[in-house]
Amino acid sequence: MSIYIPWLNKADYRFPPVNQALTQPNGLLALGGDLNCERLIQAYRNGIFPWFSQGEPIMWWSPDPRTVLTPKGFHLSRSLAKFIRKTKLLVTLNQSFDQVINQCASITRDDAGTWITDDMIEAYKRLHQNGQAHSVEVWDDNTLVGGLYGVGIGQVFCGESMFHTQTNASKLAFYCLAKLMEPLPFALIDCQMHTPHLESLGARNIPREQFIPLLKKNQSQAIPANFWQPRALR
Numbered sequence: 001m002s003i004y005i006p007w008l009n010k011a012d013y014r015f016p017p018v019n020q021a022l023t024q025p026n027g028l029l030a031l032g033g034d035l036n037c038e039r040l041i042q043a044y045r046n047g048i049f050p051w052f053s054q055g056e057p058i059m060w061w062s063p064d065p066r067t068v069l070t071p072k073g074f075h076l077s078r079s080l081a082k083f084i085r086k087t088k089l090l091v092t093l094n095q096s097f098d099q100v101i102n103q104c105a106s107i108t109r110d111d112a113g114t115w116i117t118d119d120m121i122e123a124y125k126r127l128h129q130n131g132q133a134h135s136v137e138v139w140d141d142n143t144l145v146g147g148l149y150g151v152g153i154g155q156v157f158c159g160e161s162m163f164h165t166q167t168n169a170s171k172l173a174f175y176c177l178a179k180l181m182e183p184l185p186f187a188l189i190d191c192q193m194h195t196p197h198l199e200s201l202g203a204r205n206i207p208r209e210q211f212i213p214l215l216k217k218n219q220s221q222a223i224p225a226n227f228w229q230p231r232a233l234r
Helices: 037-045 078-086 097-106 118-129 169-181 196-200 208-219
Strands: 028-032 059-061 066-069 090-093 133-140 143-153 156-164 188-192 204-206
Touching: 037 118, 037 143, 066 208, 078 169, 090 169, 097 118, 097 133, 097 143, 097 156, 118 133, 118 143, 133 169, 143 169, 156 169, 156 208, 169 188, 188 208, 204 208
Parallel strands: 156 188
Antiparallel strands: 028 059, 066 188, 066 204, 090 133, 133 143, 143 156
16 A cells, blocks of 8 residues: 655745654654755744654654653652762753764664764754754763753754763753753643653653644743853753
8 A cells, every 4th residue: 555745845844734644654744855944943833853864865753642741740760869969060051062963963872873864963053053953061071971952942842862971961961951941831842752761751642632732832932032041050
């Protein structure tokens, strides 16, 4: 049986409705297009994200269910709380985006392989330069040992990837992101797809039909003008 997957026109930034996404593979919605900033932001505003490997066409996804975390719902385990109290690691915001995404792309991982392609790296660096993509960095003196990056839309942070070279460094970055966003009344972290690691930090699955209205509501909420200003978080 043949399956029709829409091919995006580079001159048209509209996406198909997310309820047209395939159930197998879960969430595949469209192919093609490009990774310019306007298309990427349009995608995130509609609950869609790119995910593909080097040599493949651009693939756009909107899985069902969707994995999300509210900052106040971050699960701080006893062991992580003890680590945070004792560690001397420094955490910063938006001070080394390029280094973080390059590290995320280079770290060997069991789940996503090498999905952060060269084109993806350049695209998200452009988003960062436009003030739309953000990073959290974890430092041991002057050495980057962990971090994460994603896209901010209103009071929604769409997480893309994280890495660590020291135990608990990426968890510390995620914790500090949650604490940063916690005072925002409508804050939401989109984790995209379930992993046991994200579940251990408090992320949960919700149906896509619930996620999309939640995304629309929360992205329309304003944040303070200096919210993503580069600074130390810890």
